[in-house]
Amino acid sequence: RKEVEQDPGPFNVPEGATVAFNCTYSNSAxxxxxxxxxxxRKEPKLLMSVYSSGNEDGRFTAQLNRASQYISxxxxxxxxxDSATYLCVVNxxxxxxxxxxxxxxxxxxxxxx
Amino acid sequence: GAVVSxxxxxxxxxxxxxxxxxxxxxxxxxxxxxxxxQFPKQSLMLMATSNEGSKATYEQGVEKDKFLINHAxxxxxxxxxxxxxxxxxxxxxxxxxxxxxxxxYFGPGTRLLVL
Numbered sequence: 746r747k748e749v750e751q752d753p754g755p756f757n758v759p760e761g762a763t764v765a766f767n768c769t770y771s772n773s774a775x776x777x778x779x780x781x782x783x784x785x786r787k788e789p790k791l792l793m794s795v796y797s798s799g800n801e802d803g804r805f806t807a808q809l810n811r812a813s814q815y816i817s818x819x820x821x822x823x824x825x826x827d828s829a830t831y832l833c834v835v836n837x838x839x840x841x842x843x844x845x846x847x848x849x850x851x852x853x854x855x856x857x858x
Numbered sequence: 859g860a861v862v863s864x865x866x867x868x869x870x871x872x873x874x875x876x877x878x879x880x881x882x883x884x885x886x887x888x889x890x891x892x893x894x895x896q897f898p899k900q901s902l903m904l905m906a907t908s909n910e911g912s913k914a915t916y917e918q919g920v921e922k923d924k925f926l927i928n929h930a931x932x933x934x935x936x937x938x939x940x941x942x943x944x945x946x947x948x949x950x951x952x953x954x955x956x957x958x959x960x961x962x963y964f965g966p967g968t969r970l971l972v973l
């Protein structure tokens with residue numbers, strides 16, 4: 746079983762649509778959770794951290810369910826510029842202070858005009 | 859602005875040659891840097907953790923004698939792919955985090971193609 750699993754997509758949605766991505770992680774000891782965005786042939790960039798209480802940043806809302814080991818990302822009012830691959834990321838439990846990350850394989854989003 | 863640089867951004871080499879990739883933190887002294895690798899349509903996979911002044915820690919399945927890591931200063935880590943083969947063709951990315959912060963800063967990546 747992969748440590749972080751995501752639906753690879755692609756998700757093809759029209760502009761203005763709401764789209765949701767889901768992710769599950771296998772290691773219950775994980776403590777930090779993130780969504781990253783990766784454009785084609787570029788490095789990943791942090792979109793937002795994810796907290797148990799849920800958090801929102803503009804059109805983006807992230808949720809974490811520790812009991813189910815499930816993470817979600819909701820994008821409202823999709824823009825063409827949102828087209829990218831969205832990576833679900835958790836920290837690698839282990840040494841204190843270690844900041845290495847485990848990445849999901851990503852969900853590709855294509856927003857169409 | 860960019861806080862991590864990588865050089866070169868892309869490289870094409872013949873099979874059997876060695877390739878060195880540099881990762882520099884531009885505004886921060888990093889005691890720990892991470893090296894990841896990403897094959898096409900796959901996730902980033904951690905290869906090793908680079909520790910300034912000590913040996914790197916390699917992930918399971920990553921050959922330490924093939925992927926040499928040197929972190930001789932707080933602003934520079936290098937990854938050398940020795941005797942590169944076509945299956946080493948990949949996107950290599952370094953990253954580091956600042957102190958106790960969770961945010962990681964990624965370099966722009968180095969695309970390696972081994973012919």
